Amino acid sequence: MTEAAKSVISIDGLQALIDALAAKNYQIMGPTVHDGAIIYDAITKTADLPAGWTDRQDGGRYRLERRDDDALFGYVVGPHSWKQFLHPAKETLWKASRGADGIVVTAEEPSPQKFAFIGVRSCELAAIAVQDKVFLEGPYLDVPYAERRKDNFIVAVNCGEAGGTCFCVSMQTGPKADAGYDVALTELHHNGAHEFLVEVGSEAGAALMQEVPHRQASDEQISAAEAAVANATNQMGRTLDTNGLKELLQGNANHPQWDAVAERCLSCGNCTMVCPTCFCTTVDDHSDLSGDNAERVRKWDSCFTLDFSYIHGGSVRTATRSRYRQWMTHKLASWYDQFGTSGCVGCGRCITWCPVGIDITEEAAAIRAAPMTDKEKPNERP
Amino acid sequence: MSEAKRPRLAVWKFASCDGCQLSLLDCEDELLALAGAIEIANFPEASSAISDGPYDLSLVEGSITTPHDAERIQMVREQSKFLVTIGACATAGGIQALRNFADVNEFISVVYASPHYIKTLETSTAIADHIPVDYELHGCPINKMQLVEVISAFIAGRKPAIASHSVCVECKQRGTVCVMVQGTPCLGPVTHAGCGAICPAYRRGCYGCYGPMEDPNTAALAREWQQLGKTPRDVQHAFRTYNAGAEAFLKEGQAHGN
Ligand code: SF4
Ligand code: SF4
Ligand code: SF4
Ligand code: SF4
Ligand code: SF4
Numbered sequence: 001m002t003e004a005a006k007s008v009i010s011i012d013g014l015q016a017l018i019d020a021l022a023a024k025n026y027q028i029m030g031p032t033v034h035d036g037a038i039i040y041d042a043i044t045k046t047a048d049l050p051a052g053w054t055d056r057q058d059g060g061r062y063r064l065e066r067r068d069d070d071a072l073f074g075y076v077v078g079p080h081s082w083k084q085f086l087h088p089a090k091e092t093l094w095k096a097s098r099g100a101d102g103i104v105v106t107a108e109e110p111s112p113q114k115f116a117f118i119g120v121r122s123c124e125l126a127a128i129a130v131q132d133k134v135f136l137e138g139p140y141l142d143v144p145y146a147e148r149r150k151d152n153f154i155v156a157v158n159c160g161e162a163g164g165t166c167f168c169v170s171m172q173t174g175p176k177a178d179a180g181y182d183v184a185l186t187e188l189h190h191n192g193a194h195e196f197l198v199e200v201g202s203e204a205g206a207a208l209m210q211e212v213p214h215r216q217a218s219d220e221q222i223s224a225a226e227a228a229v230a231n232a233t234n235q236m237g238r239t240l241d242t243n244g245l246k247e248l249l250q251g252n253a254n255h256p257q258w259d260a261v262a263e264r265c266l267s268c269g270n271c272t273m274v275c276p277t278c279f280c281t282t283v284d285d286h287s288d289l290s291g292d293n294a295e296r297v298r299k300w301d302s303c304f305t306l307d308f309s310y311i312h313g314g315s316v317r318t319a320t321r322s323r324y325r326q327w328m329t330h331k332l333a334s335w336y337d338q339f340g341t342s343g344c345v346g347c348g349r350c351i352t353w354c355p356v357g358i359d360i361t362e363e364a365a366a367i368r369a370a371p372m373t374d375k376e377k378p379n380e381r382p
Numbered sequence: 383m384s385e386a387k388r389p390r391l392a393v394w395k396f397a398s399c400d401g402c403q404l405s406l407l408d409c410e411d412e413l414l415a416l417a418g419a420i421e422i423a424n425f426p427e428a429s430s431a432i433s434d435g436p437y438d439l440s441l442v443e444g445s446i447t448t449p450h451d452a453e454r455i456q457m458v459r460e461q462s463k464f465l466v467t468i469g470a471c472a473t474a475g476g477i478q479a480l481r482n483f484a485d486v487n488e489f490i491s492v493v494y495a496s497p498h499y500i501k502t503l504e505t506s507t508a509i510a511d512h513i514p515v516d517y518e519l520h521g522c523p524i525n526k527m528q529l530v531e532v533i534s535a536f537i538a539g540r541k542p543a544i545a546s547h548s549v550c551v552e553c554k555q556r557g558t559v560c561v562m563v564q565g566t567p568c569l570g571p572v573t574h575a576g577c578g579a580i581c582p583a584y585r586r587g588c589y590g591c592y593g594p595m596e597d598p599n600t601a602a603l604a605r606e607w608q609q610l611g612k613t614p615r616d617v618q619h620a621f622r623t624y625n626a627g628a629e630a631f632l633k634e635g636q637a638h639g640n
Contacts, residue, residue: 035585060562318597
């Protein structure tokens with residue numbers, strides 16, 4: 001998009017944007033305060049947004065705090081991710097029943113509702129792109145995901161501040177949205193005015209902006225937006241050196257650091273559940289008491305459970321060290337082999353929401369600091 | 383299913399509060415289907431009509447606390463083709479396993495007017511400590527939908543779809559904001575799923591009602607609890623509740639002094 005495509009809207013303009021989406025029958029999801037955190041839920045008005053709140057995040061720690069302004073997007077990503085709408089935690093895939101006419105199998109009908117997401121951060125756009133690769137590319141299309149992903153309207157927000165566990169700069173996924181959105185906002189507190197710089201990223205976005213009162217952005221406003229993003233860039237809470245990381249991790253499968261982390265790791269699975277790119281599921285088959293009805297339910301799964309690697313005779317990854325290694329090397333190394341991209345977008349959720357604050361960037365750095373020499377490496381993985 | 387082929391069910395009570403077996407009667411929506419699918423042959427809480435064994439499926443509630451019960455459980459096993467223990471009492475000794483950490487005779491002398499009438503064991507132990515058990519359904523109390531799942535699976539001859547991972551997985555599937563990361567100590571990471579992560583949804587830490595999960599790292603969690611300001615005594619108390627006798631919780635409780 002050219003500079004000329006940049007415009008400015010007020011808070012009322014943002015409301016008009018939300019109203020225009022509602023009029024087009026979008027189910028609108030956005031950030032809102034609930035149980036002491038900023039979560040994603042249905043919203044209808046700008047007043048639902050977390051005005052004047054920010055989040056303090058660190059390993060295993062999250063607190064909301066009051067800001068000294070009334071910013072609507074003055075925080076980063078929280079415990080939820082858009083994955084919960086596009087790839088929900090639980091869904092029934094089909095039901096079967098046995099009657100006079102034999103066995104009838106019915107697939108679940110997709111909901112006709114299309115999603116609009118408000119406040120999607122750059123790292124989250126990258127995460128959605130990663131899940132698109134997983135579910136929509138390759139030989140097997142995930143039909144329920146494709147249905148939910150269809151015709152999404154995405155309102156991105158460029159970060160003006162980074163969180164304590166963010167490292168999108170290292171992963172080259174942020175803090176400024178550069179693709180995958182319909183419109184992108186940058187929140188401006190400039191010369192006493194509280195406004196949003198709008199960049200249009202798609203035809204749907206351009207069409208919607210026709211319905212939203214806006215004016216052309218001034219050069220000053222454009223540089224204020226650039227300064228906000230630069231501020232976030234300079235504030236990254238974490239860094240991850242990705243140089244040769246895949247080879248480093250794959251070449252250190254027996255590093256003692258895996259034992260060190262296993263001593264602290266609870267195998268609780270929180271990191272995989274909060275990760276916006278983790279896609280693993282399991283299916284439960286249920287039959288009822290009569291034996292005449294059955295259903296198949298798909299649920300999020302985690303490589304930290306023993307059932308995850310269960311094959312005939314037992315689980316393959318019985319030790320926590322091998323489960324943590326699976327998680328981290330999948331995110332940072334074997335994801336490249338599988339999908340041609342990193343499985344980590346640097347959002348920091350796995351660090352913040354680990355109950356014991358295990359930090360993927362620290363674990364990678366520990367291995368980098370003292371990689372095993374060829375002499376130390378056994379011939380085989382255990 | 384024809385009357386003759388319906389499997390015969392028996393429900394047995396040992397030292398317990400009845401809460402788990404009553405969850406069977408609490409399955410209002412499923413009760414008719416249950417009665418159609420299974421012959422309730424021996425369930426004194428539900429009906430005084432009791433028919434003799436053998437039984438195809440026995441549900442056993444409660445722990446072994448008396449010499450008489452230690453013998454009676456052998457008789458139950460002999461009469462049962464498939465035996466499922468239900469609840470924390472039956473699977474871990476229950477809250478009454480707290481006696482295992484004290485002198486039971488002292489309790490008896492304080493509580494009962496005529497202590498010599500009381501014949502009890504020094505310990506409260508899980509059913510599996512006495513007889514082979516085919517399946518254990520955890521919880522204090524058990525989740526009634528999981529009980530229906532176990533019975534449905536038994537009827538269909540399939541494995542019950544019951545996970546043994548942490549409560550955290552259920553907590554996240556439910557979309558709850560983690561209370562531990564917000565500063566409230568929680569036993570969810572070491573606790574067996576099954577309740578649906580109720581307590582965190584009401585802003586409480588998990589109390590560990592479903593006992594240890596499949597691979598609990600209790601020591602690491604206990605360290606984190608102390609980081610959050612809990613004393614070793616608090617940690618011991620947290621591990622010594624309904625599942626105090628379950629091995630992992632027992633060990634962690636012992637590791638933290640008074
Ligand atoms: S990781 Fe980057 S894009 Fe994501 S919330 Fe943090 S600063 Fe924003
Ligand atoms: S890290 Fe684990 S849960 Fe996540 S996608 Fe990989 S295998 Fe699945
Ligand atoms: S691995 Fe951690 S930092 Fe990377 S995308 Fe997943 S949750 Fe975010
Ligand atoms: S790294 Fe943290 S969140 Fe992940 S399984 Fe281990 S303890 Fe749980
Ligand atoms: S609140 Fe408790 S159960 Fe839920 S994720 Fe956090 S530690 Fe686990």
